[in-house]
Amino acid sequence: MKRFIFAAALCASSTTVLAAASSWSYGGSEGPEFWGELSEKYELCTTGKNQSPINLDHFIEADLKPLEINYSAAGNEILNNGHTIQVNFQPGSTMSLDGHSYELKQFHFHAPSENQIKGESFPLEVHLVHADKEGNLAVVGIMFKEGAENKALVQAWKQMPEKKNAKEALSQVINAEDMLPTNKAYYRFNGSLTTPPCSEGVTWLLMKDPVTVSKEQIEQFTKVMGTHTNRPVQPLNARPVLQ
Numbered sequence: 001m002k003r004f005i006f007a008a009a010l011c012a013s014s015t016t017v018l019a020a021a022s023s024w025s026y027g028g029s030e031g032p033e034f035w036g037e038l039s040e041k042y043e044l045c046t047t048g049k050n051q052s053p054i055n056l057d058h059f060i061e062a063d064l065k066p067l068e069i070n071y072s073a074a075g076n077e078i079l080n081n082g083h084t085i086q087v088n089f090q091p092g093s094t095m096s097l098d099g100h101s102y103e104l105k106q107f108h109f110h111a112p113s114e115n116q117i118k119g120e121s122f123p124l125e126v127h128l129v130h131a132d133k134e135g136n137l138a139v140v141g142i143m144f145k146e147g148a149e150n151k152a153l154v155q156a157w158k159q160m161p162e163k164k165n166a167k168e169a170l171s172q173v174i175n176a177e178d179m180l181p182t183n184k185a186y187y188r189f190n191g192s193l194t195t196p197p198c199s200e201g202v203t204w205l206l207m208k209d210p211v212t213v214s215k216e217q218i219e220q221f222t223k224v225m226g227t228h229t230n231r232p233v234q235p236l237n238a239r240p241v242l243q
């Protein structure tokens with residue numbers, strides 16, 4: 001339990017954590033350019049050199065191993081934390097990277113996308129947040145392009161809480177595997193949380209192929225959030241992006 005709380009604090013998407021932390025937003029006087037000044041705890045948002053999101057542009061060829069994903073139908077709760085819509089997972093969905101196991105804790109959305117691929121922004125991006133036993137985070141990002149309805153989102157969208165801090169049990173559990181693109185080739189780079197406290201040391205794995213989402217599904221999310229939910233892209237600095 002303790003480990004889970006640690007992971008939740010790091011991903012900054014837990015409502016309990018946010019209640020105790022300084023409030024922030026995607027615009028105005030608490031917007032991204034001021035996050036670092038809102039709290040001492042948010043300093044890295046300004047001073048960090050490995051911040052996310054980024055524009056992925058120049059790539060280094062690397063022998064990236066296929067992701068070993070073993071997800072199960074364990075997403076059983078949906079919440080609106082005021083910054084995003086998040087689906088929480090019970091234990092049992094794992095991903096192995098470099099022979100190291102990470103467990104899927106939650107996924108949540110940003111519109112428009114936070115990361116960009118060769119300067120291209122997408123209407124929606126999902127972040128699947130995983131943590132290992134020590135609380136180290138690995139995030140799998142997937143881009144959505146407008147097109148056919150996304151079947152994997154149907155249940156969550158049906159129960160999307162419109163009110164901030166509202167939470168409900170999903171009447172049908174969700175398997176995050178249904179959201180993955182067929183081709184699982186990915187980019188890999190180091191980064192941070194894209195929300196305060198902008199903690200670094202996050203391993204980012206961004207799927208090269210987007211999946212589809214309907215115009216109506218995008219609109220439902222953006223209407224409920226009432227604002228864009230993307231932090232602007234951050235300087236790459238000395239980081240390589242592997243592919």
Ligand SMILES: [Zn+2]
Nearest residue numbers: 108110127194
């Ligand atoms: Zn995110």
